[in-house]
Amino acid sequence: MHDQKKRDLVALASIPLIMTLANSMLIPVLPLMQKKLGISSVKASLIITVYAAVSIVCIPIAGYLSDRFGRKLIIIIGLSIAAIGGVVSGWSAWQLDHYAAYIGILIGRFIQGIGAAGAFPIVLPLVGDMFTSDEQVSSSLGMIETSNTFGKVVSPILGSALTLVVWYLPLAIIPVFCVISIAAIAIFVKVPKKNDEQQKMTFKAFLHDVGNILYKDGRWLYAIFAIGGIAMYIMFGFLYHMSTMLEEKHGIDGIKKGALLAIPLSAICIASYFTGKLIGTNKCKMKWFNFTGAVILTGSMSMFLFLDTTRLITNLILLSIGGLGIGLILPSLDALITEGIDKKQRGTITSLYSSMRFIGVAAGPLITSFFLDNDRLVFYIFTGMGLLCCGIALFAIHPSDEQEGKEGDLVPT
Template identity: 65%
Template sequence: MRCSVRRSSNRCYPNIEWGVSVSDKKKWDLAALATIPLIMTLANSMLIPVLPLMQKKLSITPVQSSLIITVYAAVSIVCIPIAGYLSDRFGRKLIILIGLTIAAIGGIISGLGAWLLQEQGAYFVILGGRLVQGIGAAGAFPIVLPLVGDMYRSQQQISSGLGMIETSNTFGKVISPILGSALALMVWFLPLAVIPLFSAISIAAVAYFVKVPKPKKQKKESPAGLGAFVANTKDNLKQNRWLYAIFAIGGILMFVMFGFLYYLSSVLEEHYHIDGIWKGLVLAIPLCAICLSSFIAGKLVGENKSKMKWFTVIGAALLTASMLTCALVNTKSMVFLISLMFAGGVGIGFSLPSLDALITEGVEKEQRGTITSLYSSMRFIGVAAGPLTASALISHEEWLFYLLAAVALLCCVVGLFGIKPGKKKKAHA
């Protein structure tokens, strides 16, 4: 056995010849980046099953408790495009590290507020900490997508990498209700307090492992000012109108996913009397479908942009069929209901990595951060609107599922006629 050493960024990586290739270093980069969507998802979704407990401990109303989730998503929607612009101008890795640090600070504020204060005083400090955390989240996960596009030249690697990122994001949703419930059994505010620890692990992994490609020496132009940058972004959107289709589908898929998850959560508790960790385990079933199908889709689409389009359309069609069946058929049989939700999850999982790959590959590197951040903002809007709409229609479940089926069908139509992949770009030397 022969062992050599390759050097990158003043660090040595052993290269032992038993099947390890030079590209294995990139696997560590990707693993480090995959911690970001996992942790940012946990920071929000982990609190959902413990909101009723927080209501009692803080003596707040259901609306006030929902703001603990809403303020995180709302401030992220506003800040994501700003973070994208800054990442294009000052570098992805720097903005990600700053975002993770801000998220950790927000977690510390919320955790200390819950520990040291009581009731309303604790609530407002927790809310302030969550707002800070949302600002940090805007500079973390949304910037990962363009960074993966920057790191790889091969579309096959980009698609596979984005599939891994979406898998990590969904895996966070799978374990969050279970982990949140388990932590709250020990100390009610522990789901708030552990986020700084998780963020610190991600900061260390990104700082050490992620090596951002250096720009070419001949490109030593000073970054464009904000006015020129906005004009360039408008130009880019005008020349690539298919991006609007990607934005719309991404937002709608999140709307449907969080809408049916809210419905499932309510039905499990009210109709089947399942709560706590058991409820988290049942909710994890459709989320596992999204997680697994995201990973598979990321591997299968490869460099074929036509495949990306059709995976999106077929995934949306499967989602439409499952939601329409829920509307037409009595879904009070739990096995049948979970099976339909599982099928819908597979449809969502097929679509998401394909959308990520299309938008990442279809935009020039200089604008990639901003465009993908606009896409992430649309997804956050779906996240915020899904549960709100489902709660308003929860007593008319047929109409809820007709609505979810209709917007999923809209995804099919928009994907079919709005996504125009074009020809594959030649790789730059």
């Protein structure tokens, strides 16, 4: 890969890293924030959920704007809005008291979620635009997903360490990270010029275009949307469950808790990196890596129903195995959806996919917070959702017959 392209890719990889830190850094510190703000566990989970929930609505709009006005511009605007949201959240936690601080934090997180919608989801189609070789696209998407998961590995340790300085520092530091990423994008990222057709596309034409794509390719696209959302739901659900369990049942908090949370996340990161390298441009491999990851994830979640999960080592082993499964799933989905859609509609369709992932992020901590007193029910739900992923991956995603062993298109079943 050309040195300039490497710099482009490193700059782009900073976006999922920072957007992940903006959310995942808070997972291990939610119990502390709950105590400091005097709120319930459900209300604490909303600090994660509101960020993801507003992104769900805004991501498709950002996808359309990126198709029409350029991906680099929308990314820079998105990062700037995310920085503003971080300032609002950090200032509220610093200057306001208890419930007023909580409301201020939620408002800041709402603004930050709007910015996040114009950042990470736009990276996926931009990578597809920048490279002409399918092999480079697949490998680069693997690196982007690895950066995303690496952010999740670092975030619990970093978030826990920052709270040792002051409890709201994980909220307040995000604007600094955003400014660094904005500078890197502005300096290093060179994007292909938009064609006139994209620049002139009206919103009505855009909706018609999306409708045509979903009518033609809806079956396998809906399958990918569903698997992406379910995988993120399970990931954020079990992270929130483990964070609470470590503190309440084992008395582990601070950096030690962050380091333990980083273990299953490291499994996701490692698996994502190698999956991006191994699948290449072969869509059959993408399907079977996806299915295999879903089987591994389901198996690990189901084992919580049969083994003694009061032991910390058992929890870490099973969650790490589940993390390996998620690490097989996510890069495969990224590659399938990016390489299966024409460049001019890529921003829109990948934004819909990202919206589904954010639904999972929003639902994971919120739903899990209602069942913290019933571990078995939590893992029955995770197991059932994993089985659903297996079925969808096996029966709803089918490469075309001529794809066997080489490049080809996806077709609906």
